[in-house]
Structure formats: structure tokens, C-alpha cells
Amino acid sequence: MTTKVIKNGTVCTADRTWKADVLIEDEKIKQIGVDLKGDETIDAEGAYVIPGGIDPHTHLEMPFMGTTAAETFETGTWAAACGGTTMLVDFCLPGADGSIKNAIEEWHRKSAPQICSDIGYHMAVTGWNETIFNEMKDAVDMGVNSFKHFMAYKGALMIEDDEMFASFKRCRELGALPMVHAENGDLVADMQQEMLSKGITGPEGHAYSRPPEFEGEAANRAITIADAAGVPLYIVHVSCEQAHEAIRRARQKGMRVYGEPLAQFLTLDEGEYFNTDWDHAARRVMSPPFRNKEHQDSLWAGLQAGSLQVVATDHAAFSTEQKRMGVDDFTKIPNGSNGLEERMPVLWTRGVETGRLTPNEFVAVTSTNVAKILNIYPKKGAIVEGADADIVVWDPKITKTISASNHHSILDYNVFEGFEVTANSRYTISRGEVIWAWGQNSQPQPGRGRFVPRPAFPSAHEALSKWKALTAPKMIERDPLNIPAGI
Ligand code: URP
Ligand code: ZN
Numbered sequence: 144m145t146t147k148v149i150k151n152g153t154v155c156t157a158d159r160t161w162k163a164d165v166l167i168e169d170e171k172i173k174q175i176g177v178d179l180k181g182d183e184t185i186d187a188e189g190a191y192v193i194p195g196g197i198d199p200h201t202h203l204e205m206p207f208m209g210t211t212a213a214e215t216f217e218t219g220t221w222a223a224a225c226g227g228t229t230m231l232v233d234f235c236l237p238g239a240d241g242s243i244k245n246a247i248e249e250w251h252r253k254s255a256p257q258i259c260s261d262i263g264y265h266m267a268v269t270g271w272n273e274t275i276f277n278e279m280k281d282a283v284d285m286g287v288n289s290f291k292h293f294m295a296y297k298g299a300l301m302i303e304d305d306e307m308f309a310s311f312k313r314c315r316e317l318g319a320l321p322m323v324h325a326e327n328g329d330l331v332a333d334m335q336q337e338m339l340s341k342g343i344t345g346p347e348g349h350a351y352s353r354p355p356e357f358e359g360e361a362a363n364r365a366i367t368i369a370d371a372a373g374v375p376l377y378i379v380h381v382s383c384e385q386a387h388e389a390i391r392r393a394r395q396k397g398m399r400v401y402g403e404p405l406a407q408f409l410t411l412d413e414g415e416y417f418n419t420d421w422d423h424a425a426r427r428v429m430s431p432p433f434r435n436k437e438h439q440d441s442l443w444a445g446l447q448a449g450s451l452q453v454v455a456t457d458h459a460a461f462s463t464e465q466k467r468m469g470v471d472d473f474t475k476i477p478n479g480s481n482g483l484e485e486r487m488p489v490l491w492t493r494g495v496e497t498g499r500l501t502p503n504e505f506v507a508v509t510s511t512n513v514a515k516i517l518n519i520y521p522k523k524g525a526i527v528e529g530a531d532a533d534i535v536v537w538d539p540k541i542t543k544t545i546s547a548s549n550h551h552s553i554l555d556y557n558v559f560e561g562f563e564v565t566a567n568s569r570y571t572i573s574r575g576e577v578i579w580a581w582g583q584n585s586q587p588q589p590g591r592g593r594f595v596p597r598p599a600f601p602s603a604h605e606a607l608s609k610w611k612a613l614t615a616p617k618m619i620e621r622d623p624l625n626i627p628a629g630i
């Protein structure tokens with residue numbers, strides 16, 4: 144049994160901030176108090192001691208748009224650790240056989256030997272049949288309790304409304320959380336053809352063909368479908384006021400709808416797509432696209448007001464060479480951008496340093512709220528006795544300039560290139576092991592990370608609408624008091 148004590152820091156959680164030492168015994172937090180002693184000491188003088196960051200949305204080694212995302216499970220989890228993130232939740236996509244179960248096994252096969260820190264999965268539902276219905280139960284039993292539905296990417300991953308409704312009802316039965324990529328895929332496909340027919344083939348065509356109205360329409364539609372099915376809903380990569388407004392309105396009515404802006408959407412704008420350097424613009428092509436300043440202000444306000452709850456990256460990293468697959472046609476540029484290492488430093492610098500977020504709110508949106516919404520709290524996302532010792536010594540005095548020349552991602556560029564950040568992780572601790580120390584740059588053993596199963600939710604949100612009683616299936620009986628021991 145080895146013990147470590149984090150000394151002289153200021154513990155900062157989603158609820159409060161206070162001076163205390165934190166004692167770690169093996170993989171867990173043993174005690175929080177004053178003058179604690181351990182075999183080893185970790186210095187937190189002048190720093191905050193916060194729960195390890197959790198990025199709820201990544202795509203590592205994902206096969207997509209005719210290629211495979213370049214970031215590996217090894218480089219992705221390592222880059223994450225360098226920026227204070229100790230867990231990420233990656234999206235499994237079904238392979239050619241369409242099987243959910245096989246996809247989860249394939250993700251384990253790829254990730255297990257590589258991961259430097261802990262990982263969970265969401266599962267994509269990209270169609271509807273009896274096998275998918277049955278295998279959703281297998282997924283939940285395998286610790287995957289959330290299912291993403293793509294309302295865009297027509298002809299590829301897109302799902303129809305009736306299929307989504309069936310899947311949402313299945314989520315309700317299983318105590319699982321449905322998620323949506325909210326963009327009207329039919330209209331996007333139409334607008335893409337219109338742009339191409341006008342001779343607009345460059346990355347600006349990507350922005351023109353995916354206006355915020357298409358995102359807002361899809362968000363409203365998904366909320367209506369979730370309401371009818373009697374399930375909560377998590378809307379991924381919220382980029383605009385229209386989608387945010389739909390979420391606010393639903394929450395105001397008492398519906399449990401969650402919204403996830405990205406670090407990129409909060410800080411980068413649509414002007415990037417009009418850069419005369421094609422590579423620069425193409426590297427930033429993702430869906431939904433970056434928006435203007437008014438939308439950014441809406442997202443910041445949502446984080447402040449609580450109508451948006453978490454900040455993710457949607458890290459889907461394609462190299463410049465891969466982006467060039469779309470050099471003659473923007474619809475062929477693989478969609479995705481980076482952010483795993485940058486999420487927390489950028490959010491601190493642009494959010495806390497500017498007074499938009501308090502340090503406690505920063506902890507909530509980067510870690511604690513994620514753990515709660517994804518049902519792994521307080522094992523993750525908390526500094527409390529018995530929790531996993533996933534802790535970051537967060538130094539608000541480290542300054543650096545973000546650059547592809549010093550980042551830890553596999554990518555040959557960085558969408559935050561040139562950003563000055565004023566905070567970073569001094570030490571990143573994953574289940575009691577220091578996996579990153581500022582200035583040392585020594586990568587932990589790949590494969591030391593673990594898959595974190597996320598159990599089904601004991602109870603679902605009750606939709607308020609009158610028609611719900613006619614359509615929503617009964618939940619599988621689960622005793623909310625009969626929760627497995629431990630945290
Ligand atoms: O452009 C994006 N967001 N790429 C990753 C896939 C997705 O839609 O999340
Ligand atoms: Zn359709």
C-alpha cells in the first residue's frame with residue numbers, strides 16, 4: 144500500500160473552495176484534511192486541487208468519411224492528460240455487420256492496450272431493426288448507457304425520425320440516455336448540392352450549407368421526440384443560439400435536456416472558413432461549423448446560467464493530408480477538429496480569467512456535471528473520500544502558447560494555434576498515479592488506463608406531455624435503493 148499526499152493546495156470542487164491536503168491511498172482518495180502525511184508528497188502550493196477533467200465526447204481512431212481519425216487511443220489519452228483530462232468518453236460506431244455488441248468489443252480491442260488513462264464509451268444507433276433493439280440491452284449490460292443518434296450525414300450515419308423514436312423508447316426501457324447530433328441532414332444535403340452547383344467548392348461552402356437554423360430545427364425535433372418517448376435527452380456539440388434556445392425552453396417546461404458546447408465553439412468563429420489558406424480553413428471543418436460572436440456569447444451565457452451543463456471537444460483529428468481528400472469538394476473534407484489537450488487551459492483562460500465562470504463552475508462543466516449526467520459520480524468527478532484519485536493540481540500561473548510544435552496530439556496542426564493560455568495542469572493524477580508533471584514530459588505506460596462501465600439510470604425523466612402516456616413504454620423495474628455498494 145502506497146500513500147501520497149497533495150500538500151498546500153486549495154481544493155476546488157463544483158461546490159466549494161477550501162485549503163486542505165488530500166491523502167491518496169493506492170487508487171483512491173483516503174482523506175481530505177489538514178497536515179496529512181504520506182509516503183510521497185505532491186506540491187500544490189499556489190495551485191488548485193480539482194477533480195480530473197472528463198471529456199464527454201471524442202472520436203479516437205474512428206472510421207469516418209472514407210478514412211480513419213488519426214488520433215490514436217494512446218496519443219489521445221496522453222494529450223488529454225497533459226491538459227488535465229483524466230477520462231474521456233469515446234463514440235463507438237457499428238462496423239459493416241451493424242452489430243452494436245461487436246462494435247463495443249472492437250473498441251475494447253483497439254483501446255485496451257493503448258489507453259494511458261480511463262475511458263468510457265457511448266454507442267451510435269445508425270438504423271433500426273430487431274438486432275439493434277436486442278443489442279442495446281447488451282450494450283447497457285457491457286457498461287455503455289448512452290446512445291447517439293445522427294440527424295445529419297445523410298446516406299451514411301443518419302437516422303430517420305421514426306427510427307429515432309423507436310430507439311428513444313428503447314432507451315427509456317433500459318434506463319439509458321439518448322443523445323443526438325442535431326442538424327437537419329436532408330436540408331444540409333440539399334444545400335451542399337446547391338453550393339456545389341454554384342461553384343462554391345471550398346471550406347466556406349461547409350459553413351454556408353449548415354446554418355444555425357438547421358441545427359435549431361433538429362434540436363427542437365429531437366426534444367419533441369424525447370418528450371413523446373419519456374426520456375431525458377443529451378444534445379452533443381451545441382454550437383448556436385437556436386439549439387440553445389430549444390434546450391432552455393425544454394428545461395423551463397421541466398424536461399431533462401442537456402446541452403454540450405465545445406471549447407472550439409466558445410472561442411473560434413466562422414471567419415476561419417474564409418481564410419485564404421485552404422489548409423487552414425479545411426482543418427477547421429467540422430459539423431456543426433464554428434459560428435459568429437453572437438452564438439459564442441449565447442453559449443457562454445448558457446454555461447453561466449446552467450442551461451448548458453458541460454464542455455467537450457468532439458476531438459476528431461484528421462491530418463492535413465486527410466483533409467485534402469476534399470480539395471475539390473468541401474463535402475469530402477473529413478469533419479472534425481482537435482481540442483483534447485486544450486479544452487481546460489482554453490476554458491480557464493477565456494472563461495475564468497475573463498470572469499465569465501467561477502473556478503467552481505469551471506470544475507462543474509469540465510468534470511463534475513459530466514460525471515453526474517453520465518452516471519459515474521462520485522467515482523469520477525469528485526474530490527471526496529472513497530472516490531477514484533483522479534486529481535489535477537491546476538496551476539493558474541503556467542502560461543504557454545498553444546502550438547502544433549509543442550502539443551502532444553498526433554496531429555500536424557492545432558486549431559488553437561497561437562492561443563496564449565494562462566493555466567495548465569502542474570500534475571495530472573489518474574487513480575493515484577502521476578501521469579503528467581509539467582516540465583517532465585514522460586508518458587505513462589500505454590494500457591494502464593481502464594474502461595469505466597457506466598450503469599443504467601435507476602429512474603428516467605417523466606415527460607410532461609399528455610400523449611406520453613399513450614406512447615412511452617414502462618421502464619424495466621429497477622429498485623433505486625438497490626444500488627451496488629461502493630462508489
Ligand atoms: O465534425 C464532427 N463533429 N466530427 C465528428 C463526428 C460527429 O459528428 O460528432
Ligand atoms: Zn429524411
Ligand code: ZN
Pocket residue numbers: 324379380430
Ligand atoms: Zn456529431
Ligand code: ZN
Pocket residue numbers: 200201202457459
Ligand atoms: Zn462527435
